[in-house]
Amino acid sequence: MLYLSDFEFPDEQTEYEFRWGLLNKKMHRSCYDTIYPFFILSAHGLNRLDFESVTILYGGNGSGKTTVLNVIAEKLGAKRDSLYNRSDFFEDYTEFCAYNMEKKTDTVRIITSDDVFDFMLNVRTLNNGIDKKREELFDEYLTAKKSLSEVKSFDDYEKLKKICATRRMTQSQYVRKNLINNVREHSNGESAFAYFTNIIRDSGLYLLDEPENSLSPERQLELLKYLEDSARFFGCQFIIATHSPFLLSMRGAKIYDLDEEIADVKKWTELKNVRAYYDFFLMHKKEFD
Secondary structure, eight states, X not given: OOSEEEEEOOOHHHHHHHHHHHHHTTOHHHHOXXXXXXXXXXXXXXXXXXXXXXXXXXXXXXXXXXXXHHHHHHHHTOBOSSOOOOOTXXXXXXXXXXXXXXXXXXXXXXXXXXXXXXHHHHHHHHHHHHHHHHHHHHHHHHHHHTOGGGOOSGGGXXXXXXXXXXXXXXXXXXXXXXXXXXXXXXXXXXXXXXXXHHHOOSSOEEEEESTTTTOOXXXXXXXXXXXXXXXXHSOOEEEEEOOOHHHHTOTTOEEEXXXXXXXXXXXXXXXXXXXHHHHHHHHTGGGGO
């Protein structure tokens, strides 16, 4: 599915004119060391992106791929949870940007590594609370098992019912029955993957910033399949910043290489870090035999 068809960024001439205007106002020189995000993307000759149902922005740290996502999210008014490096000039920059929508969607969302990390912390905190409640129920169970002799009259009928019910259950059965919202402890990778499957819904435009963080290779392959199916069968469009070779191999993805002096579209097998993996395993091929 294609919602966002293209996005245009200001060219260098526009950026220089803006900076010259600031200098004339004596703002840039006296108040700011940088006018980020100006001059980040134009340094790679990146003035326009044309999208497919899955578009991937590839590049190392400092290549500008996260900046691209944040600029698009800002311009489109995307829903986001975590704060980001939004300078005083972000609004000025996005005023120079333009885009075209192929089709309207009510769901435009950016998902960052911070969102996933916060979710994992929340799960861990919840599990800590559940662990404490579990221990309390263990004590309650043992106390109830020993308390039948305390029942002296019908005035203790409710207590008797609880004791009898307790005596019919094992300790683990009692805890499971009485522990509300029993969230199992997951690994970080399991929690991270669960976050994506909970957040991503049908018919939406999603901007994903390095979704491979906290995911093992196995989980990255699961996410790859989930994103492919979401794009192919459930009307989703994805713009993804990543350097994961697993996600870069996504079927039908259009990949922009931001590591090049002039950003260019490439096949995933042509990218430097993918070739580095390939050469490494090829060098050690005999050890796998």
